[in-house]
Amino acid sequence: MNFSRMFHNLNYVVSVLLFLIGLYAVTVKPNLIKKLIGLNIMETSVFLFIVSIGMVESGQAPIVTEGVKTSQMVNPIPQALILTGIVVAVSTTAVALSLCLRLHERYGTLNSDEILASITDVSQLGRPWEEF
């Protein structure tokens, strides 16, 4: 039996499993840091899926060198897209973490359930943008 056929679609299966793990963390965990870790796991699972689409069986890295034909290379376009995506993921994480710091300054907790429970009336929130 040829075992390598069994793992032909392993990348797609693992990326879907990682997406589900991240989705569980984002929806179920009350802690905001845990939600952000889950969001990062979801992002990397999508990156894994898109790069796996451009994968060629026994392909070479898309770098022009002697003796490597372009027909033997993997598709470089998904890789170039995902290179941008990794940097954008880090910047969104930085913005979300700064918002977490602000929420902790204001409410004294990072538990999203407690933060929602402490907001009883939305009209009492005032104008938070004028506080700073």
Place this chain on the structure above:
Amino acid sequence: MNWTVNLLLMLFLLATAVVAITLKDLLAAVVVFSAYSLMMAMLWTQLRAPDLALTEAAVGAGVTTVLFIIVVYRTVRREDR
């Protein structure tokens, strides 16, 4: 395709992802998430994407972990508090 290395990397990736979201200590969870990012960088080299591997190892495992550690240090360390 070297599928045994790929399979081991995938198993470790799933294990670190599950452990990172189940740990109650947020600092430990962030450290395990950094290990997850390093596994992802090794998987990029298996997928013939060395530029993604470099970026993931520097930015994903480096900068993201530092940002998370700063926020955990300035707020709370336990998840249930």
